[in-house]
Amino acid sequence: MKSQSMTRRLAAVGLALAVTGAAAACSASKSSTGAGGSGSGSGGAAAGGTFTVWDPYPQFDSGSAWSRLLTKCGTQAGVTVKRTGFDTTDLTTKVLLAAQQGDSPDVLIVDNPVVSTLADAGVITDTGTTHLDTSGVAPNLLAAGQLAGKTYGVPIGANTLALYYNKAVLTTAGVDIASVKDWSSLTAALAKVHAAGKKGITFSAIGTEEGSFQFLPWFWGAGANLKQLDSSQGVAALALWTGWLKQGYAPNSVIDNTQTTSWQEFATGQYAFSENGTWQLANAKKAGFDYGIIPIPAMNGGTAAAPTGGEFVTIPVQDKTDRYSTSQKLVACLTSADNAQATDTTLSYVAATPAVQAKQVAADPDLQPWIAAVAAAKGRTSDDLGTKYPKISQPMWTAVQAALSGSASPQAALTTAQNAAAAATK
Amino acid sequence: MRTLRRPRTTWWKTGVGLVLTALMLFPVYWMVNESLTRDQDMRKTPPNWFPVHGTLDGYRAVLHQQLPYLGTSLFIGLGTVVLTVAVAAPAGYSLAKLRPRGGGLLSFALLIAQMIPGIIMAMGFYAIYLNLGLLGSVPGLIVADSTIAVPFGTLVFAAFMSGIPGELLQAAKTDGAGQLRTFWSIVMPVSRNAVVTVSLFAFLWAWSDFMFANTLDSEGGAQPITLGIYHYIGNNNQQWNAIMATAVVASVPATVLLVVAQRYVAAGVTAGAVKD
């Protein structure tokens, strides 16, 4: 009696849920009422309607230069711009959800490794459809937004990684920065710093894409390739990091550090080196101590290829294709030379076109090493990896975490990662 | 009537109470500490127990930008409480006392409902609200936040209301009161405890909710203060002292509300506890 009534009850619940769920789903299913909402009560400022822009810059509120730029571009294109800033980690999901419901924004600014995913999902248009002009953009920077021969957006700017160093700490330790040219000299410098009672280097090895981002310059600098994670070069790169941790040249907290908290460690003034990005320039100037920058050295000398960061401006697919011409005007306005320079200065990015880069250097010579770094940088989804990259990146950061926390040797960790990546990208 | 108070021992208990509360609230103190810390001292080894070289930058940013959000948060919190109690109390009463056919099924469904991960709920709501045009609206957010509390509230009301003596209800029925009247005049006053418990949780859940606000109100005009935190989570940099300052500023009025409510409640509970 007990079990019978229980079974009956469960069946009834299941049936009820299924029936109501189906009914709800039918009515709530994707109804394309046209995306972006045009002319919904735009306060008379522009005749052309409202265009929505989504960007990953929630730190800019409505009074900021970025918001004002968007409004200005809107006015020039004859429309009102409604802008929303999202957390960059959330934005992909939001865009996919919105696209599913037919509610994509008109202009979408999104982090570059995500562009391949969105392109593959058919969420964003390629430049052939929207006639976006990408001629001035440096090819290595454009590569991240390209999939199967088509380009899917324009970079708004670029950033990459380099080694910041604290001049005072290096002087105390008796290290000449000019001597740091490859891995062995870097490690030797760290040893000296450690012996002098200071801390060596800090970076971010957290279990997210940020960790992969920070590991890549060393991985590529050893000559390794993302298609073969457990090559001897790959293992050498990971062994470099684990060696530093073991010897105390890098703090244990790197395993949990984001790039922000890693910078905070460097900002205490106790560290000699920090691997961080172009966007920290503004913070570096406020740090209160003398700092310098060197490109990340490759294993045997030279500059390691660092991954490109920075966002792409894209135009999502819309049902009403006549909106593309206005969206294209908005994008062109945002990425025009003067506007791009202003935006990139605010974001502390390097411009995407050599022409604007020259102007940046003229205005701020400190940017020169960064421009060189960006020129040598590589997109994460380039090398024809596209949407395979995320499936490789995740095992890679897991391997880094495993090795650094001592759960596995670098070789074992990377072999596991390679097997996982190979299985996922089959 | 409570136990006789023995003045000697109450002070000792107060002392212990203070220590326990201090232990419990230490992380909150640490949050305040961080909200006043400069960026370059955030990772200082060893850390400062007290924000020695404090900075008010975080608070300046918050007070400058976030204050209107407090009002919205309060509105949402109170709205959620009202909606939750309004929906859950009758349901709890029904499950506990009226026990209609299929009530057990509903209880079971309520239990299952709480097991759905928050992000799945948020995604579902997004689709529903988009089609209803409720995205970015405050009433929509109130309804969404109440879904956290309603199943819980129903089960709690049912649990507490089961303890209401049958005679009370019988007496009301004999006097000719209808169901609604019985519920409103007899059951509710006697369930003050449950109302307070459910209201408390509904308010707290709505006040601290981030997930629904983020998914459903990002583009809205009026936003709760939890979304205000987003201003300090940039795409590359996070301003931790401002984030913590936002939380502190958000907590102060709510704490005051809680303390006041508890005092009022304590008085009410003693007076209106279920007694013969």
Place this chain on the structure above:
Amino acid sequence: MNSTTPLNSAAQPGARAARDTKGVPGARGAVLTAPRRGPASGPRLTSANWAGWAFLAPVAVYLVAFYAYPMYRNIELSLHHYTVRSFVHGGAPFTGLDNYRSVLSDPAFGPALIHTLVFTGVSILFQFWIGMGLAVFFTRHFRLSATLRALFLVPWLLPLIVSASTWSWMLNSDSGVVNYALHSVGIAPIDWLTSPKWSLASVIIANVWIGIPFNLVMLYSGMQAISPELYEAAELDGASAWQRFWKVTFPLLRPVAAITLLLGLVYTLKVFDIIWIMTKGGPAGSSATFATWSYQLGFGNLLPEFGPGAAVGNLLVVMALAFGLVYIRAQRKQREA
């Protein structure tokens, strides 16, 4: 409390309605039991039924409107093979239980299961008993007790991102205040968040901290309904404080405690924010639970895998269901005892 909890089927007639003139919930032992009172037959049943459903109508509408669709969607996601393209444009092929099979055979499954069970079990154990202890402590009113009790709820005012981040900072290996305090009493620093040995313990500690207010409030409210006369009677009989707790408080608290435990279990199973913010389920999956794994599959990487993510989420629901059934069974046993 009426030992027939609402979770029992209404089709079970003759529920023993415990009734106590002091309003003690579910007092057993020295309690007058009313004559068996079940739903009467005939017209009164119908009217009671209608009234019952009228009162239930809002909640029923609620359930259908807001829970049915997400639940359905979650199940549907787990039964198809979704790529990002098919998520957006539709047309995902039905693959039956394939997602579940791949999840079950994933090497991360075993550790995640163990971590989920350990995390939930240990958290509940500590949360419940600390909450119980505090509730007992606060029951005897003293100066400031109301204010202090209110202050105990302050952790719940904070969005989880803030409280989890604060714990993260406190437990930092190098600059965290916990290690600093340990250092000052001579204990070597512990890598709370970055060592596979300690990561699970760290998130459990933070979770217990967050769970205490819930248990405190629920148990305290339950204790409020226990009449002091019972305590006085026990005291007159010579019972010590300890005995009073075990013989009077605990049995009378059983229904409230049961629902607190059940809800606590369900909520703890779902906990994800705390772990995600503190350790991201790492390092190397050493603090990964089903909740974090589900999120990681679906949203935590650059290429969402909605199918497997939903499958893991459904497994969580099944686990919680299992606990729910245990609860119902325990209630029924108690009723029949």
